[in-house]
Amino acid sequence: QKEVEQDPGPLSVPEGAIVSLNCTYSNSAFQYFMWYRQYSRKGPELLMYTYSSGNKEDGRFTAQVDKSSKYISLFIRDSQPSDSATYLCAMIYNNAGNMLTFGGGTRLMVKP
C-alpha cells in the first residue's frame, strides 16, 4: 500500500464546475501538506501549502485538511479550461527534513 493515495482519474468536468480533488494518507506523522499543479511535460507548480487542520483559501482554490481522517482535499471554484492539468498532493513528515512524499496525481480535464 502506498503512503499517499490519489485517484488517477481522469476527472472530466464542464467549465464553471466546482472540482474536488482528494488524497488519503496512512501515516499520522505527515504534518505538512501541499498541492501542486503539473501541466503536461512541465515541472510541478506549487498551488497551496497548509500545516493545520481546517481550510485555507487562495482565490479560486481552497485546501482542506482533516488530520483525524488522514484526508486532504483541494477545491477549485469556477473551473476553467486552463485548469486542465495533473494535480499532485504532497506531504512532509514532522521533524524529518522536508522530503516530499507525493501521491500519484489526478488528471483533470475542464471542457469548454
Add this chain to the structure above:
Amino acid sequence: DAGVTQSPTHLIKTRGQQVTLRCSPKSGHDTVSWYQQALGQGPQFIFQYYEEEERQRGNFPDRFSGHQFPNYSSELNVNALLLGDSALYLCASSPTFNNEQFFGPGTRLTVL
C-alpha cells in the same frame, strides 16, 4: 527573478552509460532536492543537498549521486544507466529549513 532552471531539457543515452544533470536554484534558495518522476506517476525523492552536503536520501541505489557547489547549484549523476532510469528528473529548491519547494521544468532522460 529567474526560477529554478535545469539543463539539458532532453537527453538520450544507452544502457550502461553515465549522465550528469544540472540545476540552478531560485534566487535566495540554498537547498536543492532531486526527484524522479516516471510516466504517469508522482515524483519520488532521490536526495537533498544543503551546505554542499547530502542531507537526506530516498530509496535510490548508489548509482545515483550528487553534488552541490558553493553558489548552491547542483548536479545529479547517474552511473550504469538502466532502461528503468528513463524518467523526468526534477530539481526543486527552497530557502533554509523551509518546506515550500519550487520545481524546475525537469530534464527528460530516455535510456535505450
